[in-house]
Amino acid sequence: MSEPSKTRILVVDDEITVCKSIRQVLLSEDVEVDTALSGEEALKKDEDTSFDVVITDLMMPGISGLELLERLKVRRPAVSLIMITGYPTIKTAVQAVKLGAFDYLPKPFTPAELRSLVSRAHRKAGGADEDPVSRKMPAGLHYMLGHTWLKTEKGATGRVGVVHEFSRTLPPLKQVELPEKGSFVAQGEMCARVIGEDGLVHRIWSPAGGRIIEVNSQLPDEPSLLKTSPYHQGWIFRLETSNLDEDLKGLIQSK
Numbered sequence: 001m002s003e004p005s006k007t008r009i010l011v012v013d014d015e016i017t018v019c020k021s022i023r024q025v026l027l028s029e030d031v032e033v034d035t036a037l038s039g040e041e042a043l044k045k046d047e048d049t050s051f052d053v054v055i056t057d058l059m060m061p062g063i064s065g066l067e068l069l070e071r072l073k074v075r076r077p078a079v080s081l082i083m084i085t086g087y088p089t090i091k092t093a094v095q096a097v098k099l100g101a102f103d104y105l106p107k108p109f110t111p112a113e114l115r116s117l118v119s120r121a122h123r124k125a126g127g128a129d130e131d132p133v134s135r136k137m138p139a140g141l142h143y144m145l146g147h148t149w150l151k152t153e154k155g156a157t158g159r160v161g162v163v164h165e166f167s168r169t170l171p172p173l174k175q176v177e178l179p180e181k182g183s184f185v186a187q188g189e190m191c192a193r194v195i196g197e198d199g200l201v202h203r204i205w206s207p208a209g210g211r212i213i214e215v216n217s218q219l220p221d222e223p224s225l226l227k228t229s230p231y232h233q234g235w236i237f238r239l240e241t242s243n244l245d246e247d248l249k250g251l252i253q254s255k
Contacts (some may be wrong), residue, residue, distance in 0.1 A: 007122055008049060011035045012042040012056035012068065013084070022055060025111040026118060039063025043071060050076060053102075053121045058085040058092060066096055073100045080121040084109075090188040094205075094250040097145050116200040120169040137163060138231055142251040143207060148191075149231070150207040150251065156244055158208060160191070161235040162226060166204075171196035173223040178215045179237060185209060187247045192236050194226065207251055210241040 007030060011022045019035035027033050034049070036042040040063055042056065054072060058065040065083050072079050080102040085093040093104035102121050105114065143149040147166050151159040175195040185191045191206035215237045219225060225234035241247065 007031045007053065007125075008051045009033045009053045009055065009118070010042060010045060010049075010051040012037075012039065012054065012060070012065070014038060014057070014060045018057070022114065025114055039065070039068040039071075042068055046072065046075070051079070052125050053080045053082065053118060055082045055084065055105075055118075058083050058089055058096070058104075066092065066099070069096055069099055069101055078125075080124060082117060082121065090186070091250065094144065094188045097147060098250060098252065100145065102146060112201065113203070116202050119171075119198075119200055120202060123169045123171070124165075137254045139255055141231075141254045142248055143254060144205060144250070145252060147205055148207045148236075149254075150247075152241075152244070153238075156241050157213065157238060158210075158241055158244070159235050159238050160207060162204060162230050164230050167227045167230045167234075170194060170202060170227060171198050171200070173197070173226060176219040176223040176226060176236075178219060179212050181212050181215055183212050184242075185212065185239070187243075187250060194223065204236070206239075208239065208241050208247040209243055210239040212237050213240050214238040 009026055009031060011019050011033060013019050014037055016037060023033040023035055034045060036045055039060055056065040056068055069081050072081060083093055083096045083101050083104040085104050086107050096104060103117055105117055141149040141151055143163050148160055148162050153159060173194055174197045177193040179185060179191050185206045186209040188205055190203045192204040194202050216235050
C-alpha cells in the first residue's frame with residue numbers, strides 16, 4: 001500500500017522572518033512547507049511543484065498578492081490561495097475572494113487561526129464532507145465566493161448564512177458562536193465563529209455591514225444545521241444594512 005501524499009504548502013512574503021515563522025507553525029509529518037520571498041519567486045517555484053495551498057502576503061514589492069492570485073488561477077484554477085492582509089486593506093481582501101482566493105487571514109493572527117484555515121483548505125482539496133444536501137444555491141442571493149451569502153429583504157435589511165462550499169470544508173461541529181443582537185459588523189469582518197469537534201475554531205466573514213437585529217436561536221442547540229441546511233434553517237443572523245449599494249459591489253449574485 002502506498003503512503004498518502006503530503007500536503008504541499010508555499011508561503012510567500014518579502015520578510016524572511018514571517019516565512020520562517022509560518023513554516024514552523026505548519027510543518028509536520030503530513031505537511032511540506034516551502035517559502036518564497038517574492039511573487040516572482042513563487043511563480044517560478046510553482047512551475048516545478050504544484051502546491052496544494054499557497055499562503056501569500058497581500059502587500060509585496062513587485063508582484064503583489066493579488067496579482068499572484070490572478071496568475072496562479074490562470075495556470076491552476078483549483079489552487080487554494082490564502083491571502084494575509086491588514087485590516088486597512090480588508091476591502092481588497094474581499095476583492096481577492098471575488099477573484100477566487102480561498103480565504104484571507106487578517107493580521108495579527110495566531111498559530112491556531114492559521115492551522116484552522118489551512119485545515120479547511122486541505123479538506124476542500126480532499127473533497128471532504130459531501131453531505132446529502134442540495135448544492136444548488138437559491139437564485140437571488142448575493143455572496144462572497146466560498147464564504148457567506150446575503151438575502152436582501154424589505155427596508156434595507158438582509159439575512160446572512162454560509163454557502164455550501166464553506167460548510168463542506170468544516171469538520172463536524174461542536175459549537176456556533178453568534179454575534180450579539182444590536183452589535184455592528186462591517187463587510188469582510190468576523191461576524192460569527194464555529195468550533196469543530198476537533199477543537200479548531202473557524203471564523204465567518206460578514207458579506208455586508210450593518211447592525212445585527214436578529215440571530216438564529218436554533219444554531220447554538222443544533223450547530224449541524226450550518227452544514228445540513230446552509231440556505232434555510234442554518235441561517236446565522238439578520239441585519240439592518242448600512243452601506244448596501246457599496247457592499248454589493250464586492251459580492252456575486254446567484255442565478
